[in-house]
Amino acid sequence: MAAKTPKRYPETKVLSRNFDVDKAWTFDVARQRGAYRSLEKALGSMTPDQVIDEVKTSRLRGRGGAGFPTGVKWSFVPKQTDKTKYICLNADESEPGTFKDRYLMELDPHLVIEGCLITAYAVGASMVYIYVRGEYPLSIERLWGAIEEARKEGFVGKKIAGRDFHCDVVVHSGAGAYICGEETALLESLEGKRGHPRIKPPFPAVEGAFASPTVINNVETLAHVPWIIENGGAAFAKQGIPPDPADPRSVGSSGTKLMGVSGDVQKPGVWEFEFGITLRQMIEDYAGGALEGRTIKAVIPGGLSMPVLTGDELDVKMGFDDLKAAGSGLGTACAIVMDDTCDMVQACENIAHFFADESCGQCTPCREGCHWMEKIFHRFDAGQGTRSDLDLLENLFRQIEGRTICALADAAVWPLRSIVRKFRHEFVAKMSPDEQRAEAEARSARQPAGVK
Amino acid sequence: MNPRAPAAEPKDVAPRAPAVVPASFPPAELKATCEKILARYPTKMAALLPILHEAQAFGGGWVSPELEAGVAAYLDLSPAHVHGVLTFYSMYNTKPAGRHELWVCRTLSCWRRGAPELRAKALDKAGCTRTGEVGEDGRFLVKDMECLGLCEQAPAIWLDGVAHANVTPEGLEQLMDGCE
Amino acid sequence: MSASSSPEPVVTINGTAYPYEPGDTVIRVAHRHGIDVPHYCYHPSMSPAGNCRICMVEVVGSPRPQIACKMACFPGLSVNTDSDLAHEARADTMQMLLVNHPLDCPICDQAGECHLQDYSYQLGSGRAVTSTPKTKLPKNQPFGEQIVYDAERCIKCTLCVRFCEEITDTNELSMGQRSDHEQVIMTSAGEFTTRYSMNIVDLCPVGALTSRDFRFRSRLWFMDFVPSVCTGCARGCNVTVGARMGKVLRLEPRENQDVNQWWMCDAGRLGYKHANSATRLGVPAVRDASGAWREATFEQAIQAASAALAEHRHEERPGHVLLDGGATLEEMWVARQLAAALGGEARFAAHVGDDGDEFLVVNEKGANARGAEALGLARVKNAADAGAAVLVIERDEHVPADLRAASGAVVAFVTDASHVPDSVRVAFPFGSFAERDGWLVNVGGRVQRLLGTGEAGPSAVQPFQAVAQEILLDLDAGHDVLDDAALETRLRAAPGLADLVWPPASREPAEVSS
Numbered sequence A: 001m002a003a004k005t006p007k008r009y010p011e012t013k014v015l016s017r018n019f020d021v022d023k024a025w026t027f028d029v030a031r032q033r034g035a036y037r038s039l040e041k042a043l044g045s046m047t048p049d050q051v052i053d054e055v056k057t058s059r060l061r062g063r064g065g066a067g068f069p070t071g072v073k074w075s076f077v078p079k080q081t082d083k084t085k086y087i088c089l090n091a092d093e094s095e096p097g098t099f100k101d102r103y104l105m106e107l108d109p110h111l112v113i114e115g116c117l118i119t120a121y122a123v124g125a126s127m128v129y130i131y132v133r134g135e136y137p138l139s140i141e142r143l144w145g146a147i148e149e150a151r152k153e154g155f156v157g158k159k160i161a162g163r164d165f166h167c168d169v170v171v172h173s174g175a176g177a178y179i180c181g182e183e184t185a186l187l188e189s190l191e192g193k194r195g196h197p198r199i200k201p202p203f204p205a206v207e208g209a210f211a212s213p214t215v216i217n218n219v220e221t222l223a224h225v226p227w228i229i230e231n232g233g234a235a236f237a238k239q240g241i242p243p244d245p246a247d248p249r250s251v252g253s254s255g256t257k258l259m260g261v262s263g264d265v266q267k268p269g270v271w272e273f274e275f276g277i278t279l280r281q282m283i284e285d286y287a288g289g290a291l292e293g294r295t296i297k298a299v300i301p302g303g304l305s306m307p308v309l310t311g312d313e314l315d316v317k318m319g320f321d322d323l324k325a326a327g328s329g330l331g332t333a334c335a336i337v338m339d340d341t342c343d344m345v346q347a348c349e350n351i352a353h354f355f356a357d358e359s360c361g362q363c364t365p366c367r368e369g370c371h372w373m374e375k376i377f378h379r380f381d382a383g384q385g386t387r388s389d390l391d392l393l394e395n396l397f398r399q400i401e402g403r404t405i406c407a408l409a410d411a412a413v414w415p416l417r418s419i420v421r422k423f424r425h426e427f428v429a430k431m432s433p434d435e436q437r438a439e440a441e442a443r444s445a446r447q448p449a450g451v452k
Numbered sequence B: 001m002n003p004r005a006p007a008a009e010p011k012d013v014a015p016r017a018p019a020v021v022p023a024s025f026p027p028a029e030l031k032a033t034c035e036k037i038l039a040r041y042p043t044k045m046a047a048l049l050p051i052l053h054e055a056q057a058f059g060g061g062w063v064s065p066e067l068e069a070g071v072a073a074y075l076d077l078s079p080a081h082v083h084g085v086l087t088f089y090s091m092y093n094t095k096p097a098g099r100h101e102l103w104v105c106r107t108l109s110c111w112r113r114g115a116p117e118l119r120a121k122a123l124d125k126a127g128c129t130r131t132g133e134v135g136e137d138g139r140f141l142v143k144d145m146e147c148l149g150l151c152e153q154a155p156a157i158w159l160d161g162v163a164h165a166n167v168t169p170e171g172l173e174q175l176m177d178g179c180e
Numbered sequence C: 001m002s003a004s005s006s007p008e009p010v011v012t013i014n015g016t017a018y019p020y021e022p023g024d025t026v027i028r029v030a031h032r033h034g035i036d037v038p039h040y041c042y043h044p045s046m047s048p049a050g051n052c053r054i055c056m057v058e059v060v061g062s063p064r065p066q067i068a069c070k071m072a073c074f075p076g077l078s079v080n081t082d083s084d085l086a087h088e089a090r091a092d093t094m095q096m097l098l099v100n101h102p103l104d105c106p107i108c109d110q111a112g113e114c115h116l117q118d119y120s121y122q123l124g125s126g127r128a129v130t131s132t133p134k135t136k137l138p139k140n141q142p143f144g145e146q147i148v149y150d151a152e153r154c155i156k157c158t159l160c161v162r163f164c165e166e167i168t169d170t171n172e173l174s175m176g177q178r179s180d181h182e183q184v185i186m187t188s189a190g191e192f193t194t195r196y197s198m199n200i201v202d203l204c205p206v207g208a209l210t211s212r213d214f215r216f217r218s219r220l221w222f223m224d225f226v227p228s229v230c231t232g233c234a235r236g237c238n239v240t241v242g243a244r245m246g247k248v249l250r251l252e253p254r255e256n257q258d259v260n261q262w263w264m265c266d267a268g269r270l271g272y273k274h275a276n277s278a279t280r281l282g283v284p285a286v287r288d289a290s291g292a293w294r295e296a297t298f299e300q301a302i303q304a305a306s307a308a309l310a311e312h313r314h315e316e317r318p319g320h321v322l323l324d325g326g327a328t329l330e331e332m333w334v335a336r337q338l339a340a341a342l343g344g345e346a347r348f349a350a351h352v353g354d355d356g357d358e359f360l361v362v363n364e365k366g367a368n369a370r371g372a373e374a375l376g377l378a379r380v381k382n383a384a385d386a387g388a389a390v391l392v393i394e395r396d397e398h399v400p401a402d403l404r405a406a407s408g409a410v411v412a413f414v415t416d417a418s419h420v421p422d423s424v425r426v427a428f429p430f431g432s433f434a435e436r437d438g439w440l441v442n443v444g445g446r447v448q449r450l451l452g453t454g455e456a457g458p459s460a461v462q463p464f465q466a467v468a469q470e471i472l473l474d475l476d477a478g479h480d481v482l483d484d485a486a487l488e489t490r491l492r493a494a495p496g497l498a499d500l501v502w503p504p505a506s507r508e509p510a511e512v513s514s
């Protein structure tokens, strides 16, 4: 198929190296392809601190949405403690539009487990809980299968790879709650409670699962670790977008990333790229671009929880800092595309409903505010919205953002606020004629003289 | 190439067994499983979610008050705690769940790709007016679900624990017709 | 208290530095120094939930307001509770709380003591809350026999749930559902195992939990409230008694960290029914020649009582005065004098249960049994020892029918007319705990003030001390009549009493720690 850009941005198969391989989820095939070699290397020739240093050198950033440097997070775990330390693998993947972790778990579960075990070795954990959303039964099945195989082969349990390292791995199935992807809600849920996020501090690294030090990372984050151990952190850091030399605090976006596209495109899917491909390249060259006869109106670049970019704003590099600079965020790097047939008011209602539905219900602004917003969007859709409702919405965004225990409420505000601002005209178009007239007058009053 | 991860391996679509009220929890069939689950965690409470999954499967797709009380007693938890957990998570049912359970994803990607039509079709075929209810013939419980993680194959539905992707209203009709 | 030389760490609140202890949160330090920080989900006795977001304060140097209830103090921390940002943040939260709140204040029992009302007035609820349809949730759900839950009024602060988890460890409640359908749920059994359940009604910052006993009985602003103590057992939980038009309407615990913290038991709370009995004796009564009861004035009755007692003394029957174990020190003191004049002694009787627990309820039910013992009063345990000339009875359980019948008393001071035994010829009304003033000694040896209100019973009831001393004057012209102030002076100095823990001398109730 003819690509629009002269040179197609290449896929880089690091995490996805086994995706095309038949039955790579079985031990024999995976092992043949190198599974557990990095674990053996780490256990055989590296100290835990060396592992952490290697990951720090790689500048690997969390793939679960927030992009926190992984090696730094590990180094917060206290070294001296009598408590059992835990690794919790965040495989809740409930972020809408996001399905990348599922590919890893279904197609290469041994890679996931190996990443967990190396992490456990690095921080001194003896137990790994993989918290998989309940809606992923195949992931659960494949992970359990892989764990039992690995146990038989001596890679899970006592004396792993013949070394003095003991660590068990358990798959814990969620039961349908987006909020349980939030790390502290995940811990509550793991402990058998309602998924109510905890107030931080204390941070999980100090007091996490069962009040013990716990590392929580995304599936994709830890799936990167075997490669980093095998090839060195420096090799990983060479890939992707380097840190901004002008900014000493910049971490850049190193390595590769599973990225996906869904929604109004020809060929939705997931691919692995080095950071740096533009959103447009990904959508047009890999996802086949807009559907026949349509144009792209808006894209949320990573999941549902980030501000939208309009069809004109797609030439931005997929990277933590680039997307932030563009007024959005990388999120899960799984983009949701909306084309010109999409009614943005209804899209807002749909998005607000999601967050309202998934709010854990603890904090007043989130519990009440998300529903309130949904109701206002509904009113707009019914033709009863007013200009003051738009002001009210802006007010609510301000009242909700940053006022809650966890970031779900912020995640609700960001896409909605960006849509309301960038597509105000669609809201106005649904107002009564009087309101529309008032809006037009206010607009022309704002225009400098002579400009039509 | 972009391989499609299979959402789930096809299983027979069989109607659920009717709800059984066990004399005590865990019933003999689940004893070994429950003990295995308990052994995985440092606290009994942590076994609650997995054991509720087992209880729901055993109970024919829902957790009856009797099962709920049994689980609470088994895990030394207050019945209120168990009920609180049960009603927090959308995969658990606290009311009879019909012979088949159908989830229709309603979130953005599926919404863009035809979820509303699927939902309408599902409700119509199931003979219910609202989601979350079982139709009069007791065949289907239709539930609205948030993103099922199958967005690249939207619109997605689940029927009795099996995912179906790229579903058309006609395809859904066929699927539902295949259910007793 | 410490002699350490390093300066105490301080936090700055509204520009003033205040010392704090390790582990202190901003709200604790603020409250300790009388700085108001509104709060719903915070309670000093429980782990912070941080969910209501009403306690937000400005942190100097940060654009984001923070919750004071969960914010740990650290050196250099400076917050403002009174700045524009803090006010705005709270007003925002208020608006959110009200958007789904059914504004049924006119029929809500909490009206008048609702923190939602309070703060919304304080914060100025002038902001428009648009007419979005409100979320429908269950109303009128029974929580046990005594409590009714309204999920629409509930602001999901989880105080009630945490109470049952952290204070009583009985776990009858949990939050259920999620999102805007989140609500409090109860165990399927639907009964509380804790005997302290009704504290959640007081804890509830809004009118979501109401007491069936009190629901719709009265608007608060018509009631009279007095700070007093519960006389249900010898713990002597500090309470506020609410009464109106001759009836006790409710008891609520009042904080006293040394006695009951913030709580009271359900039995104590509901243990006021005898005060409202349909058979309350409201005026004195004297038997006429035929043995029939006739209403009398106090004067007439005092005369008749003096005569009867003089006759009784003459007959050389036991001249004891048998008191209810809930009688006050003043009453016991005067009873002792009266008994002496009759050639007997003051004695008391009080029920002893077997239901004491490790929290508040104690086996000793005589609210002043400890005081009686301190005064050297003998305890009457069975009918054989019950002989007396005068009975003083508030509660049936303390001086039950068999003791009353066996007493052979001729004069009785009773709360309930049905407690007058056949031998009695003159009966005086005796105020319930809610009408009498006086000192009680609890199990821990604390002397606490029982305070009455005229709203709580028949208005004609005269204090026992006054009536008994008039009788004494009749029997013994030399008797030196003491008013309550004079009695108190004597009591404070009395052997056995002087060593007890007395509140500072004043006519005010036992100190109320805030």
Ligand SMILES: Cc1cc2nc3c(=O)[nH]c(=O)nc-3n(C[C@H](O)[C@H](O)[C@H](O)COP(=O)(O)O)c2cc1C
Pocket (backbone or CB within 6 Å): A061, A062, A063, A064, A065, A066, A067, A068, A070, A090, A091, A092, A093, A094, A095, A178, A179, A180, A181, A182, A183, A184, A216, A217, A218, A219, A221, A222, A406, A407, A408, A411
């Ligand atoms: C509402 C909410 C939902 C989240 N869901 C997920 C999720 O499904 N998967 C995930 O890995 N991280 C999720 N996160 C982020 C986690 O809290 C956490 O930052 C992440 O697991 C850390 O791992 P990382 O550093 O490897 O990214 C969520 C965060 C929030 C606030």
Ligand code: SF4
Pocket (backbone or CB within 6 Å): A179, A196, A197, A358, A359, A360, A361, A362, A363, A364, A366, A367, A404, A405, A406, A407, A408, A409
């Ligand atoms: S922000 Fe929302 S989801 Fe997060 S803790 Fe608060 S109520 Fe729960």
Ligand code: SF4
Pocket (backbone or CB within 6 Å): C153, C154, C155, C156, C157, C158, C159, C160, C161, C184, C200, C203, C204, C205, C206, C208, C209
């Ligand atoms: S019932 Fe009252 S105390 Fe309980 S959560 Fe609701 S508002 Fe809070």
Ligand code: SF4
Pocket (backbone or CB within 6 Å): C230, C231, C232, C233, C234, C235, C236, C237, C260, C263, C264, C265, C266, C267, C268, C269, C360, C361, C362
């Ligand atoms: S513990 Fe005793 S004093 Fe306290 S409320 Fe109960 S009965 Fe009254």
Ligand code: FES
Pocket (backbone or CB within 6 Å): A096, A097, A098, B105, B106, B107, B108, B109, B110, B111, B146, B147, B148, B149, B150, B151, B154, B155, B156
């Ligand atoms: S939006 Fe339907 S599966 Fe993700």
Ligand code: FES
Pocket (backbone or CB within 6 Å): C038, C039, C040, C041, C042, C049, C050, C051, C052, C053, C054, C055, C056, C067, C068, C069, C070
């Ligand atoms: S009182 Fe602080 S959040 Fe509720």
